[in-house]
Amino acid sequence: MSRSESIKKLRDQLVRRRDALHRALEGDLSLLRELHQEKTGDILDAAADTAQDELNSQLIEAESRELNAINDAIGRFDAGMFGNCDGCGKPIPLSRLRAIPYATDCIDCRRKAESKNGSGTTVLWNRVFDNAEVDSV
Ligand SMILES: [Zn+2]
Numbered sequence: 001m002s003r004s005e006s007i008k009k010l011r012d013q014l015v016r017r018r019d020a021l022h023r024a025l026e027g028d029l030s031l032l033r034e035l036h037q038e039k040t041g042d043i044l045d046a047a048a049d050t051a052q053d054e055l056n057s058q059l060i061e062a063e064s065r066e067l068n069a070i071n072d073a074i075g076r077f078d079a080g081m082f083g084n085c086d087g088c089g090k091p092i093p094l095s096r097l098r099a100i101p102y103a104t105d106c107i108d109c110r111r112k113a114e115s116k117n118g119s120g121t122t123v124l125w126n127r128v129f130d131n132a133e134v135d136s137v
Helices: 003-037 043-078 094-099 107-115 120-136
Strands: none
Touching (some): 003 043
């Protein structure tokens, strides 16, 4: 299968996932509304309702975030930008897109972005520098 065929398939998957999320979000929201209508005034019930509400809103938040990412990816596809890295502009490997269809950067750029927050690569460079000094003596 060619890359463009694979990407077309990924778009279909994204659209299906988006529809499923839409349905889930609609279900969660109606559940939230029901919970609010069924409030009895009992303190324990109210506490349980609050916990359930929080759980639901966390779920909705996570689903909304994914939905945004998926809508963004579909938009990128329609703009002909889908599958290219935001960081370096190179095509994102299909294996990565299959794992995360709405990925916007390649693994190299993702690692670079993540290494800015850590010191993992600094240690490696120090070691290389030490070896070079030993060689020159
Ligand atoms: Zn990149």
